[in-house]
Amino acid sequence: MITSEDTAMLSALKKDNTLEAYQYFFMKYYKPLCLKASIMLGSMDEAREEVQKIFIEVWKTRQYQQIEHAPGGFFYQLVDARCRQLQETVVATAQQYKAPCPPCETGPALVPTSITTPLIMAIER
Structure with missing residues (x-):
């Protein structure tokens, strides 16, 4: 929703390129963006x-x-587009460097079990 203050500041910004008018938009939209x-x-x-x-x-x-x-809509669109671009870059980079997992050639994984009592006694000697 555009306010009358937004309209006045936008007009001043376009007409005079005033930094103060641009700062108004920065201060208003920075946190939500x-x-x-x-x-x-x-x-x-x-x-x-x-x-x-x-x-x-x-x-x-x-x-x-x-x-x-x-x-506000103008800046939201820019932020949305930039974030989507960054997300796509991260995904593309991750896929590029993702090494394919070689098939397991060692057979099923061994599941550790507790040490049996005779083995414990043998180790303690």
Whole structure:
């Protein structure tokens, strides 16, 4: 849901490229975006890092000029796409380095059993 304050800040951001307007969006959406990313990535530290990278990239490339409606939705889509990309990379890397398990050639595994009394007595001597 876009608020009138969001609309005013977005207008100021697009018109004047003011850092204060961009900071407004960072302060408003940073925590919820980190929560979303941490759920997807399983790490709050990694989530914070990725959300910060996204905000920096959007500022440097002026992608905020592409925001048509809800800034929150815009940032949520970016975070979702980045997290999915990272998840796919992790899966692909894990599959790449996963060594195939060779078939067992030694037969069934031996299950350890308790040492029998005569053996214990022999060891103690």
